[in-house]
Amino acid sequence: MTQKTHVKRLGLRLLAACAVLYPAMALSEASPPDVDDVDDTREHYEAREALRKGEVLPLDRIIEVVRKQFQGDIIEIEFERNDGKYVYEIEIIDPSGRVVEVEVDAKTAEILDGEDDD
Structure with missing residues (x-):
C-alpha cells in the first residue's frame, strides 16, 4: 500500500469517527x-x-x-x-x-x- 493510499484511508476513518461521535456529543449538550x-x-x-x-x-x-x-x-x-x-x-x-x-x-x-x- 502506498503512503498516499494509507493517508486517504486514515482520513476516511477519522471522518467516519467524527460522523459517529458528533450526534452523541450534540445530544449530550442538548439536554435540558x-x-x-x-x-x-x-x-x-x-x-x-x-x-x-x-x-x-x-x-x-x-x-x-x-x-x-x-x-x-x-x-x-x-x-x-x-x-x-x-x-x-x-x-x-x-x-x-x-x-x-x-x-x-x-x-x-x-x-x-x-x-x-x-
Missing part, C-alpha cells in the same frame, strides 16, 4: 438545563435589573450590614420578591455551628428577620 440553574439565572438577572433601576442596594452593602449583626460564614444568598418588595435571604453558619437565616430588605438593608434555621 437543571431547574435550579434556570432559577439561579432568573434570580441573577432579576437582581441585576433591580440594581440597575435603583430598586435595591448592591449586595456588598447588604453583606456589610449583616456582618455587623451576625458573626459566621455566609453559606447561601437568595434574592427574592416577598410581599411586593425585594429581599435577600442570607444563610450563615455562626461560630457555634448553627445555621441562621437572615432576611434583609434589599432596598434599605434593614434586617427584617434573623432566626435559627432548625
Whole structure:
C-alpha cells in the first residue's frame, strides 16, 4: 500500500469517527438545563435589573450590614420578591455551628428577620 493510499484511508476513518461521535456529543449538550440553574439565572438577572433601576442596594452593602449583626460564614444568598418588595435571604453558619437565616430588605438593608434555621 502506498503512503498516499494509507493517508486517504486514515482520513476516511477519522471522518467516519467524527460522523459517529458528533450526534452523541450534540445530544449530550442538548439536554435540558437543571431547574435550579434556570432559577439561579432568573434570580441573577432579576437582581441585576433591580440594581440597575435603583430598586435595591448592591449586595456588598447588604453583606456589610449583616456582618455587623451576625458573626459566621455566609453559606447561601437568595434574592427574592416577598410581599411586593425585594429581599435577600442570607444563610450563615455562626461560630457555634448553627445555621441562621437572615432576611434583609434589599432596598434599605434593614434586617427584617434573623432566626435559627432548625
